[in-house]
Amino acid sequence: MTPMRAMVIDDSRAMRMILKRIVTKLNFDAVEAGDGQEALDLLADMTEVPELALIDWNMPNMNGLEFVTNVRADPRLREMTLVMVTTESEQSQIVRALAAGAHEYVIKPFTEGAMIEKLALLGLVPTGANS
């Protein structure tokens, strides 16, 4: 089976490593970006669009919400599933991210199991993959 591709967008290298480890276990090929602009630049050069992006909110240059808005405005990136992974935990922030076009929202800190369950909700891993 061809691995799916995931983009891990976070300005923390440690967080990128954690997320990368989780998605790699789930058979994704992972690409890293340190902020939203870097992620958009990488996407512009890709012939095949990743199926999944895990996106931090607060990052330099371009934050996660702006990244989501940009992706949603680009028909070429329509198929990407966007998951915010952030410490922003106010209800209004979650509503904003969903309204901008994020599919799911994971609040830091999270467990690996919780992340896998969220991806299962999105049909990106078999249900029960973590059990």
Added chain:
Amino acid sequence: MTLSQSEFAFVSTLVRKEASIVLAPGKEYLVEARLIPVARSVGAANVNEFLAELQRRPDPAHQRKIIDALTTNETSWFRDREPFAALTDVVLPELVKSRSAARKVRVWSAASSSGQEAYSLAITLQETLPGGWSYEIMGTDISTEMVKRAETAEYSQVEVNRGLPASQLVQYFERAGAHWRITSQLRKNVSFRLMNLTAPLPSMQPFDVIFLRNVLIYFDVATKRTVLQNAAKLLRPDGWLFLGAAETTIGIDDNYERVAAGRTSAYRVRTGVPVGASRRG
């Protein structure tokens, strides 16, 4: 029944040594709730007796059971998903036809623990039943602490990450300090009470749907039969019983028949069998 300090110390030393997990003081209720099924499964009358025996005669198999029980992940929302999908796709559409006079559905979350299943049921009914319908969810548990916790309806950040779609988090929860609390709109349809499923059950209005999941696995066959017979008395004749994926009524209580419900199975009381009757073959 509550764990004494020395019993709690015995268990926390064991899990720290074997699983590197630290049980902070104040988790006594959690330890007790998790060990009740373990104690039952090895034939002890209660957790105190189970721990006393284990301290007298160490048994690696029983120690393993304690570790497993205390290291299992916390309950998820919409756990296993399929039973909830079956409710939406199969059970509730049928009940909407058969209950059109009363326009009310009653669901029992048996062994409701910290309440995630009961509130997941409430969300499912809230979103599936047509306007003008009402519903009641009753959660029951053997642990006073768990009943209290479920009634509080407050969950940590970590807990709300577990299997709960973000759209439902923002719709059915509100922030309560560092926690999230189920909205009063949902809470008003959900109640909790203390109940031991293996003892004679109090009389209650019967339910249209019973979720009795991952409970029977902890009991011996005779106790399983008692619990299933008790449940049958509280299930409407055309109601639906959902068990855990590893559980069945087959070979235990033939009053039930297994039926397909979406991509999973449910159990219904066979027609012509008086409710709660014990049929011997």
